[in-house]
Amino acid sequence: MSYCINPLCGCRQNPDNVETCLACGTPLLINNRIRLIEPLRPLTDDPQSYFEVFEVEDFGTQLNPVHKRRVMKVLKWNSSKLRDLIEKESITLRRIRHQNIPKSNIDDFFSFAPNNSPLELRCLVMDKIEGQNLDEWSKSNERISQSLALQWLQQLVKILDVVHHTEFFHRDIKPSNIILRPDGQLVLIDFGAARRVTDTYLAKISGSGGTSTRVGNYEITSIVSPCYTPPEQMNGKAVPQSDFYTLGRTFVNLATGISLFDLPTDEKTGNLIWRDKAPQIDKPFADFLDELMATVPGQRPQSTEVILQRLENLPQQIKNYRLANSKIVKYSKLALRGLIIVGGIILSIPLLSNYLVTQGRKLEAANNSQGAQEAFDWAIKINPQLKPDVSEFYFEKGRGSTSNLDLAKKYYKLAIKYNNQNSKIYTNLAVVCQQLQQFECVIDNYGKAIELDPNNWQGHYGLGTFYDEQGKDDLAEKQYQLSIKTSSQAILPINNLSRLKIIKGDYNAAIALAQQGLQKAKEPELRAVLYKNLGWALFEQKEYSQAKKYLEKAKELDIHRTSTHCLLAQVQEALGDVDSAWISWEICLLTESREPEVFGWRSQVLERIRLKDPIRQREE
Incomplete structure (x- = not known):
């Protein structure tokens, strides 16, 4: 037929x-x-x-x-x-x-x-993909186990990692768009709703108006799959983190074996009430799925890399959770309380306080934060000199929690609770708040760090990067200068100040700063970015041959920096080397970057491609 x-x-x-x-x-x-x-x-x-x-x-x-x-x-x-x-x-x-x-x-x-x-x-x-989609699969199978859920989630996030690093996001993840092959591997299908992340797109969704992409009365860009689509996407403002929301809801459906239509929601928050329907999912994993499904994109993990790191840690967190809720640990808590009551009789104060600190560390390792803080608080009541030790413990916990920013913030705040005179803790907390985009927390903690230690170059540098990201160039420049003044060996603020000078058109100052940084920098990545700035400034001065020399040096030292390829493409064009320029433009367009100027250069070349400029015609 x-x-x-x-x-x-x-x-x-x-x-x-x-x-x-x-x-x-x-x-x-x-x-x-x-x-x-x-x-x-x-x-x-x-x-x-x-x-x-x-x-x-x-x-x-x-x-x-x-x-x-x-x-x-x-x-x-x-x-x-x-x-x-x-x-x-x-x-x-x-x-x-x-x-x-x-x-x-x-x-x-x-x-x-x-x-x-x-x-x-x-x-x-x-x-054609052989197999059965997960919507069909779930109708003939029981709800998935926790171990299978972790395995499948990791598979899908690794696929999404490639998708997002190619600067696309899917926008329609759901069980019917995931196929289980006979070999047990999952395949993600139906990219009809996928979008490319460009500065034009980001500018569009940041506006207050609607979209202009309707066909008749049907919205095309606001792809909606009932019960799976996140709130921002229903408003036509999907972002890469929208994929994490749909991923979380997909696994709630698989873990409960119940259609999302039939699950109740919290009237105040709109969150799904599902945990009682999936008793095989332990609290750490359930908390993580709820985090993926957070109503606001900024409350979800910010990248596939973060999710993959969290998934690597989840099995141990689940093990610790089960241990902390086992009968043995519960009996240990009772014994600890009894020991505190009679400790003055049986043990000396130093022995008892040190024992409590040790128990606090064990309880924190078992994911029992409340019990740990009770133990630490009792230890400090008995021996206040232990405050710095407890603070250092939480400071190290914060440094080790970079894959979970909310947890890192919690640990740094606990470190400050036990020692509010350490400027490094405030600096690290400000960095975490900056990544979480909690701006009041950023300014407050950088301010406290600098107040405690005016010569804290990292504090001035971090505050400078914050102002830089906000487009407050003058405030950023002031902080970079203070950072350079307080540490003669600090390279990062020299590099950032050089970049700001280029943006402001002060190319000679930018060149001088880049050369100053190169005299001190030893690491290849730092030297690469300084050579990149040197080439950028010379390009703006139309010194193309010199610019090419420094940009190629930057590329040799760090081939992964996208901005170097974007600038090299422009220099090669100016020198008439169109074939090499197009290769550099392709790398500029396809590699990952968070540098704001890269988005501007990409937008310009994409517009030229759309208008079929000579470079595009050569390819055709």
């Missing part, structure tokens, strides 16, 4: 031995290559059903001469926004290369006009 691709055809099923549709005359071998074998979605005349999906027999192309069964998505309606959507999915699948994401090549996206039809169909072919 073969199917006709024409959605307006009156009878789309045809015998295998015919070449054109018996009802409408449309060729059954599309572009001399594709034969439609079976619809994977019901064929319908519903005007809201934009796409049809078929299993197809692909006889291959000159570029990819493999003959095999694949899947083809067909856009039925001639809407410019829908055409953009399927074209973006094609680009996404071509750019994201991962064994657990369907593959699609450049010749797998094409147009086809059925016979005697006003339609021009857009077709996207991709590899």
Whole structure:
């Protein structure tokens, strides 16, 4: 049986031995290559059903001469926004290369006009994934165990890590878009809703207005899957962290075995009430899933790297939680209280206080923070000289919790509780608050750090980076200068001040600072960024040959810095080396970066590509 691709055809099923549709005359071998074998979605005349999906027999192309069964998505309606959507999915699948994401090549996206039809169909072919999607799987299986949930979550986050590092995010993760292959591996599918993270997109979602991407009355960019879509996405303002929300809800569905529609929600917070339906999930993992599903994106983990680090630590946290709630530990707590009551009789004060500190450390390691603080507080009541030791313990705990910023903040605040005269603790707390974007906390703690130690160059430098991120260049410059003044060996503030001078157009000052930093810097990464600034300033002064020399040196020392490639591309263009420039532009566009100027350069070159400037024409 073969199917006709024409959605307006009156009878789309045809015998295998015919070449054109018996009802409408449309060729059954599309572009001399594709034969439609079976619809994977019901064929319908519903005007809201934009796409049809078929299993197809692909006889291959000159570029990819493999003959095999694949899947083809067909856009039925001639809407410019829908055409953009399927074209973006094609680009996404071509750019994201991962064994657990369907593959699609450049010749797998094409147009086809059925016979005697006003339609021009857009077709996207991709590899067929054998297996069962998790929505179907969950209907015939019991709720997943905690160990399987951890294993699957780690698999999916590793896939997302590649997606996000290619500067895309999925926007529609749910059980039906995850396929379990026979070998136990998960595959993420349906990238029709995926978006590229660009400065234009971020600028758009930061505005107060709505979107301008509607087709008729249907919102295209605000992709909504009921019960899975996060609040910001329903408002057309999805961000990469939106994927974490849908991931969390997917695992609540799998862990409870209950449709999200049937789970109650907290009337005050809107959070799902689900833990009593998944008793196999221990509290540390449940807390983590709730964190993924936080209502506000800023309260979710901020990157796939953070999630992967947290997942590595979760098994030990679960083990500690089970230990802390075991009968042995409960009896130990009773024994500890009894020991405190009679300690004055049985033990001397130093022995008792040291014992309490030791027990506090053990309770904290077992994830019993409340019990640990009770032990520490009693120890300090008995022997106040132990305050610095307890503070140092929490300070080290904070330094070891970089993968969980909220936990690090908690530990630093506890360190301050036991010693409020250590400027380093305030500095570290300010850094964590800066990463959490809690701005009042940032200014307050940097201020206290500098007040306690005016020569704290890290405090001045950190406050400078905060003002820098806020676009307050004059305040940032003042703090960088103070940081340099308080430490003659500090390289980071020299580099940042050099960058600010370039942005302000003071190129000679920027060059002098970069050269000053190079005299002191030993580490390759620091020298690379200073060479980059030197090349940037010389580029702005149109000293292209010199600029190229320093940028190539920066690239040699640190090939991963995106801004170096962006600048080198511009210098190569200025010198007429168009082929090398395009290679550098590709690296600039495809590698990860959080440097604000990189987004500006990307925006400029993408606009030029859209307008088909000479560089783009060379590639074509």
